Amino acid sequence: MISKSNRIIPLVITVGQVAVFPYYIIWLKGISLTFTLFAWFFAIHSFAAAWGYRVFQVKKNKKKSYITLIYLGMGCTYLFVGQIKSEFELLPYLALLLQILLGFLQGYFRAWHVEQDTYHLHAVNHYVIVGLVMISLSFVKIISPVxxxxxxxxxLCGCSLWMLIKNRTKVKVK
Known part of the structure; x- marks a missing residue:
C-alpha cells in the first residue's frame, strides 16, 4: 500500500514546478544578455531534461529511484537561484550550469512520476490545481520572483526531508 505522502508529494512537486516556472522564466530572462542566450538556456534545459528522463528509463532497478535526492537537488537548485545576485559577469555561465542541473533533475523526476500508479490521477488533478494556484498567485503582490x-x-527540500524521515521510519519498523 502506498502511503498518503507518496501519493501527494509528486503532485505537489509537479504543480509547484508549473506554478514557479513563470517566475523562473522572469529570473532567467533578467540574467540573459540577449534573447538568443535566453533561447539557448532553454534549449540546454530541454536537452538536459531528455538526458535525465533517459537515465531513469534505462535503469534496471526502477524501484530504487533516489527520488528523495532528486527532490533535494531541485530544492537546493531553486534555493541557490533565489540567493544569486545578478551583479557579476559569470552569471550566464552559472545559469548554464543551473539549467543543465535543473533540466536533468526535472527530466528524471518526470520519468519516475510517469511510472507511478497514481500518475493518471495526478495528470487530471494537476490541471485543476495549477489553474487555482495561478489564479491565487495573480492576486499576490510580490516585489521579486526570487x-x-x-x-x-x-x-522541495521539506518534501525531501519528509520522504527521508518516512523511509527511515519504514525501514526501522520492518
Missing amino acids: AIITLFGWL
Whole structure:
C-alpha cells in the first residue's frame, strides 16, 4: 500500500514546478544578455531534461529511484537561484550550469512520476490545481520572483526531508 505522502508529494512537486516556472522564466530572462542566450538556456534545459528522463528509463532497478535526492537537488537548485545576485559577469555561465542541473533533475523526476500508479490521477488533478494556484498567485503582490522561487526551493527540500524521515521510519519498523 502506498502511503498518503507518496501519493501527494509528486503532485505537489509537479504543480509547484508549473506554478514557479513563470517566475523562473522572469529570473532567467533578467540574467540573459540577449534573447538568443535566453533561447539557448532553454534549449540546454530541454536537452538536459531528455538526458535525465533517459537515465531513469534505462535503469534496471526502477524501484530504487533516489527520488528523495532528486527532490533535494531541485530544492537546493531553486534555493541557490533565489540567493544569486545578478551583479557579476559569470552569471550566464552559472545559469548554464543551473539549467543543465535543473533540466536533468526535472527530466528524471518526470520519468519516475510517469511510472507511478497514481500518475493518471495526478495528470487530471494537476490541471485543476495549477489553474487555482495561478489564479491565487495573480492576486499576490510580490516585489521579486526570487521570493516565489526560494519558497518553492524550501518546499522541495521539506518534501525531501519528509520522504527521508518516512523511509527511515519504514525501514526501522520492518
